[in-house]
Amino acid sequence: MIIYSQLAIHNSQIAIHPMTRISLKIVGASGQGINSIGEIVAKGLKRAGYCVFGYREYPSLIKGGHASYQLDCSNERIRSTETQVNVLLALNHHGLEHNLRDLKPGGIIVHDTLGWKFPPADKEFLHTHQITAISIPLEDILKRLQAKPILGNVLLAAFLWAALGQDKEVLKALVGERFAKKKNLLELNMKCIEEGFSFHREMGQVEKPKTKNQKPVIPRLSLPPPDPVWKDHLLVTGSQAMGLGAMHAGVRLYAGYPMTPSSPLLSFIADLQNETGMVLKQAEDEITAAQIVTGAMFMGARALTATSGGGFDLMSETLSLNGILENPTVFVLAQRPGPATGLPTWTAQGDLLMAIHTAHGEFARCVLAVSDSQDAFDLMPVAFNLAEQYQISVIVLTDKQIAEVLYTQTPYDQTKATLERGKLVTDTKRLAALKSVDRYDPAAQDGISLRWLPGSNAATYCGQGDEHNADGTVDETAKNAKEQMEKRMRKLETLKSALPEPELWRMDNGQWKIDNDGSVDVLLVGWGSTKDTVLDALQELHHNSQFAIRNLGYLHYTYLWPLKTDRLEALAKKAKKSILVEQNYQGQLGVLIRQECGLEINEKILKYDGRPFFVDELVELIRAKLQFPTID
Amino acid sequence: MPISLDTTGPGPSMKDYHCQTQCTWCDACGDYGVWTAIKRALVELKLAPWQVLLCYDVGCHGNMSDKLLGYRAHGLHGRVLPFAAGAKLANMQVPVIAFGGDGASFSEGVGHLVHAIRSNYPITFILHNNANYGLTLGQASALTWQDQPMNASPNGIPEHTLQSMEFVFALEPTFVARGFSGNIPQLTEIFKAAILHQKHGFAFVDVLQACPTYNHFATHEYFLEHCYDVNAEGHDPTNLERGRAIAIDTSKRISTGILYEREDVPSFYDRLVPRKNVTTTCVEEVSIKDVSALWGDLV
Numbered sequence A: 001m002i003i004y005s006q007l008a009i010h011n012s013q014i015a016i017h018p019m020t021r022i023s024l025k026i027v028g029a030s031g032q033g034i035n036s037i038g039e040i041v042a043k044g045l046k047r048a049g050y051c052v053f054g055y056r057e058y059p060s061l062i063k064g065g066h067a068s069y070q071l072d073c074s075n076e077r078i079r080s081t082e083t084q085v086n087v088l089l090a091l092n093h094h095g096l097e098h099n100l101r102d103l104k105p106g107g108i109i110v111h112d113t114l115g116w117k118f119p120p121a122d123k124e125f126l127h128t129h130q131i132t133a134i135s136i137p138l139e140d141i142l143k144r145l146q147a148k149p150i151l152g153n154v155l156l157a158a159f160l161w162a163a164l165g166q167d168k169e170v171l172k173a174l175v176g177e178r179f180a181k182k183k184n185l186l187e188l189n190m191k192c193i194e195e196g197f198s199f200h201r202e203m204g205q206v207e208k209p210k211t212k213n214q215k216p217v218i219p220r221l222s223l224p225p226p227d228p229v230w231k232d233h234l235l236v237t238g239s240q241a242m243g244l245g246a247m248h249a250g251v252r253l254y255a256g257y258p259m260t261p262s263s264p265l266l267s268f269i270a271d272l273q274n275e276t277g278m279v280l281k282q283a284e285d286e287i288t289a290a291q292i293v294t295g296a297m298f299m300g301a302r303a304l305t306a307t308s309g310g311g312f313d314l315m316s317e318t319l320s321l322n323g324i325l326e327n328p329t330v331f332v333l334a335q336r337p338g339p340a341t342g343l344p345t346w347t348a349q350g351d352l353l354m355a356i357h358t359a360h361g362e363f364a365r366c367v368l369a370v371s372d373s374q375d376a377f378d379l380m381p382v383a384f385n386l387a388e389q390y391q392i393s394v395i396v397l398t399d400k401q402i403a404e405v406l407y408t409q410t411p412y413d414q415t416k417a418t419l420e421r422g423k424l425v426t427d428t429k430r431l432a433a434l435k436s437v438d439r440y441d442p443a444a445q446d447g448i449s450l451r452w453l454p455g456s457n458a459a460t461y462c463g464q465g466d467e468h469n470a471d472g473t474v475d476e477t478a479k480n481a482k483e484q485m486e487k488r489m490r491k492l493e494t495l496k497s498a499l500p501e502p503e504l505w506r507m508d509n510g511q512w513k514i515d516n517d518g519s520v521d522v523l524l525v526g527w528g529s530t531k532d533t534v535l536d537a538l539q540e541l542h543h544n545s546q547f548a549i550r551n552l553g554y555l556h557y558t559y560l561w562p563l564k565t566d567r568l569e570a571l572a573k574k575a576k577k578s579i580l581v582e583q584n585y586q587g588q589l590g591v592l593i594r595q596e597c598g599l600e601i602n603e604k605i606l607k608y609d610g611r612p613f614f615v616d617e618l619v620e621l622i623r624a625k626l627q628f629p630t631i632d
Numbered sequence B: 001m002p003i004s005l006d007t008t009g010p011g012p013s014m015k016d017y018h019c020q021t022q023c024t025w026c027d028a029c030g031d032y033g034v035w036t037a038i039k040r041a042l043v044e045l046k047l048a049p050w051q052v053l054l055c056y057d058v059g060c061h062g063n064m065s066d067k068l069l070g071y072r073a074h075g076l077h078g079r080v081l082p083f084a085a086g087a088k089l090a091n092m093q094v095p096v097i098a099f100g101g102d103g104a105s106f107s108e109g110v111g112h113l114v115h116a117i118r119s120n121y122p123i124t125f126i127l128h129n130n131a132n133y134g135l136t137l138g139q140a141s142a143l144t145w146q147d148q149p150m151n152a153s154p155n156g157i158p159e160h161t162l163q164s165m166e167f168v169f170a171l172e173p174t175f176v177a178r179g180f181s182g183n184i185p186q187l188t189e190i191f192k193a194a195i196l197h198q199k200h201g202f203a204f205v206d207v208l209q210a211c212p213t214y215n216h217f218a219t220h221e222y223f224l225e226h227c228y229d230v231n232a233e234g235h236d237p238t239n240l241e242r243g244r245a246i247a248i249d250t251s252k253r254i255s256t257g258i259l260y261e262r263e264d265v266p267s268f269y270d271r272l273v274p275r276k277n278v279t280t281t282c283v284e285e286v287s288i289k290d291v292s293a294l295w296g297d298l299v
Helices: A002-007 A034-048 A093-098 A120-128 A138-145 A149-163 A168-178 A183-205 A238-248 A263-271 A286-299 A309-325 A352-357 A373-390 A400-404 A428-433 A478-498 A530-543 A566-574 A588-597 A615-626 B031-044 B060-066 B080-090 B102-108 B110-119 B164-170 B184-199 B220-226 B240-248 B292-298
Strands: A022-030 A051-057 A064-074 A085-090 A103-111 A132-135 A234-237 A253-256 A279-282 A303-307 A329-335 A365-369 A393-399 A406-409 A462-464 A503-508 A511-514 A522-527 A552-557 A559-561 A577-582 A603-606 B053-056 B071-074 B096-101 B124-129 B175-180 B203-208 B227-229 B254-261
Touching (some): A022 A034, A034 A051, A034 A064, A034 A168, A034 A234, A034 A406, A064 A093, A085 A093, A085 A149, A103 A149, A138 A149, A138 A183, A149 A168, A149 A183, A168 A183, A234 A238, A234 B292, A238 A263, A238 A373, A238 A393, A238 A406, A253 A263, A263 A400, A279 B080, A286 A303, A286 A309, A286 A329, A286 B080, A303 A309, A309 A329, A309 A352, A309 A393, A309 A462, A329 A373, A329 A400, A352 A393, A352 A559, A352 A588, A365 A373, A373 A406, A373 A478, A393 A400, A462 B060, A503 A530, A522 A530, A522 A566, A530 A552, A530 A615, A552 A566, A577 A588, A603 A615, B031 B060, B031 B124, B031 B184, B053 B080, B060 B071, B060 B096, B080 B096, B080 B110, B102 B110, B164 B175, B164 B240, B175 B184, B175 B240, B184 B203, B220 B227, B240 B254
Parallel strands (some): A022 A085, A085 A103, A103 A132, A253 A279, A303 A329, A365 A393, A462 B071, A522 A552, A522 A577, A577 A603, B053 B096, B096 B124, B124 B203, B175 B203
Antiparallel strands (some): A022 A064, A051 A064, A051 A406, A365 A559, A503 A511, B175 B254
C-alpha cells in the first residue's frame, strides 16, 4: 500500500502491502469544472479496469472558493481517501499555494498558472521531495483552437489520461458519450484531447533536461495491472445509489426541500421523473415535505423525503404524528456538521442521538444507517418494508461523505428485495369483514394491528392525532391511554427481536468477510460511512507483518434503534481491546451502547472537523491506540 | 378503486355518516352547521364514507374528526393542507377534503395555504372562520378585528387584521366561495361545487361561523343580517374582478356563494409531465421495480 511504500523510502524494513493505490487530486475554484474532470477520469479509469473512489471537498458557494476532487484508485477494492496524493492538478494558483504539501514524494504537480514562481520554501519542498512541476499553457492552446475556457477541462483530463499511460480512444469514447447531445462541441472536445496528449508527448521527449530552459521529464505514473472485473461496475454516488434503491423499493412520490447534502438525492430523482413516472414535489419547507409524504403513505403509496439536520428538526413534529397515527413513513437524514448551519458542505455523524430521540412523546421508531453505495441501495426496500410491517417511521441515516462520494459499485442484485407490507389488508373479502376497531386494536399481541387504506370498501376509521381508542375516536380515559401507549410501544420490542445484530468483519486469507461467529483480539465498533475507511485501515494493519496483533475485527452497526447489544457484549468480553470509531464529539454510539447494556467503550477515535477519516490518518490513530511501534 | 363523482343513481344516506360519538362543541357553535352541510354534500354527491378522505387540522373544528364516519385523519396544528395534498397526489381517485380554522390557516400554517393555492392542488379546503382561537380559549387570530379584547390581548391586538380575501385572491386561486354556518342548504351547495372542483384544482371555501363563546362581534345574528347570496343575485363566478371586489368589501353586506371559479387552469397533478396519460394511481403502482434501465449512464 502506498502509505507504507512511501514510508519505505526511509525505512526499508517495512513490509509493503499487496494493494497498490494511486491518487489524483484536482483543485481549483468551485465552478471551474473540477467535477467534470474528476468524473471523466474516474469513468475512464473504471472502464480501464480500476476500482475508483472519488471524494469531493468544496465550500458552500456556487462559484469561487477552494474546492477539490480526489480520485483514489487501485486494481483491488478501494474504499477510502488518502491525505497525500501522487498527482495534483491545480486549476488556479490557490491550488499551488494551498495544496503543494498534499503531494507525496516523487509526485507530480500540473498547473496552468504560467509564470508562477514557487516561493523559496516551496521550491525547497519540491526539490527534497523530488516533485515534478509541469505547467501547461492552457490559455494559449485554447486560444489557438478558438475554444472556450471550459474546454480546458477536457484538455487537462486528456493530459492526465496520457500521464497515466491510458488509451486515448477510451477517453475519446467517453467524451463522445458526454457530448453526444452537443454535436457542435464534440469536434472541439476531440481536438482538446489530441492537444492534451501531444503536450504530454512533447514533454516526455525530453529525457534529461540539459539546460535550465528545458522542461523536466514527466515521471511515469505506474498504475497496477488492471483487473477487468471493474469494467462493468457502476460509478455511483451514494445519493444516486439511494435514489435507485428508493425507486426499486416502489417509491412513487418524492417531496423534498433543498438542503445539502440531501439535495443530490432530490435532483437525481427529479431528473429521472420522466422515466420513472414518479410524482415529484419541491415543497415550500421541510414541514411540508414531511406532511406530503405522511399523507401519501397514509393513503397507501410509498413516498420519500430527505433532508439534513436542520430540516429534520422541522420534520420532528410530523415524526411524532406518525408515531400516534401508526403511519408507515421513511425519512432520510443526510448528516452534516451542526449546530445550526454549521459546515454545510462537510460531513459528520452527529445526528444519531437526535434521530433516536427527537420528537415529543414516546413512540416506536426504527433508525438505521447506510455505509456505502451498496447499503444505500439495499436498505431502501428494507426501510420501507420495516415501516409497513411495523407501522412506524424509519429514519435512514446517511451523510455528506456517502451522499457525494463516487463509488465503484457492483451492478445491483435486484432479486434480493421483496415487497413486504405487513398487516395491510387489500383483499375484498377480508376488507368487507373488517370493523373500525380493528385499526388500532390494543389487543394486538405484537402491538401491530390491521391496516387498510382510504378508498377501500370497508369500515372506516380515523387516523387520530389525539390519544384515541381502537377506531380512532378520541379517548382521554386513563385506561385507554395506558392501553394504547402499551400497544404502540410493544412494536418496539417486536421490532427489536426481529432486527439483526451488528455484523463482524474479519480478514480471512487477505479478504474481508462477515464472520459473525468469530472472535477478535482488537474490536473496532462503528456505524455509517466510517466503515469504509476502517476496513481499508484494518486491511493495511493486518497485512503489515511488523504488528503483532493480527486478529483485528470491525463490528458494524446498520440497525441503530432499537439497539441490539448481545453480539457486541460477547465480543467485547473476549477482545483485548475495544475501540469506538465515530465522526462526532460525544461518541454517540458509545453513549447509546452504555445506555442500552451498560458497556463502556473507553477507547475512542473521534473526529468532528467536518472531514471524513482518511485512511493513512486512521491507520496512525488505530496504531497509536494499539501502541504499535512507531515507524521511522 | 376508481370512485365516480357522478351524482346519479342510488347512493349513501346521512345515516351512513352517522357516528355514535357525541358532539362536544358549545351550544350554537358554527361547527354544527359545517358538520351537517358536509355530510349532506357528500350524500348528495353519492359518495359513501369509504370513498372519501376527510383531513382535519387542530382546533375546535378538528373535533369533528370523530363525530362522523369516513376515512379521516386528524393531524397537526397548521399542517392539514400538505397532508391532504400528499394523500390526494397518492390516489387521485379519492376526493380529499381538508378542514382548518382561521387560527391555524392564517398563522402557523399560512405558508402552506399560500403554496396550496399557487400549486392548485386538486383538493377542497374548508376554512372554519370564527376569527379566533376557540379551543385554546379565545386568543386573537390573524383574522380577529382590532380593538377587541381577547384572551392574551386584553387591549386588543396591536397588529393589523389580515385581509383574508385580498390575500387569497392575490394568490390566483381557481375557486373561491364563502358560506355561513347558519345557512346549511346554501353551504351544502357550495361544498358540493367545491368538491367537484377537485378535478380542476384547489377549492377555497371560507365559512363564516359564529363562536358564541369568544366572538361577540360577528354573531349568528350579525351574519344573518349581513350575509346575502351573490349567486341568487346573478353574480357571474367567472368574473374575476367582480368576484374579488365583492369578496373583499364586507363593509355593508357580506357576499356568500360561489364568488369565483375557473376551470381552465390545470391542477398541480395535471401539470406533472411524468403523469401524463398515466391511468393508475401512485398507490396502485407500489411494487418492487426493475431499475437497471436507469443506471445505464452510470456504467
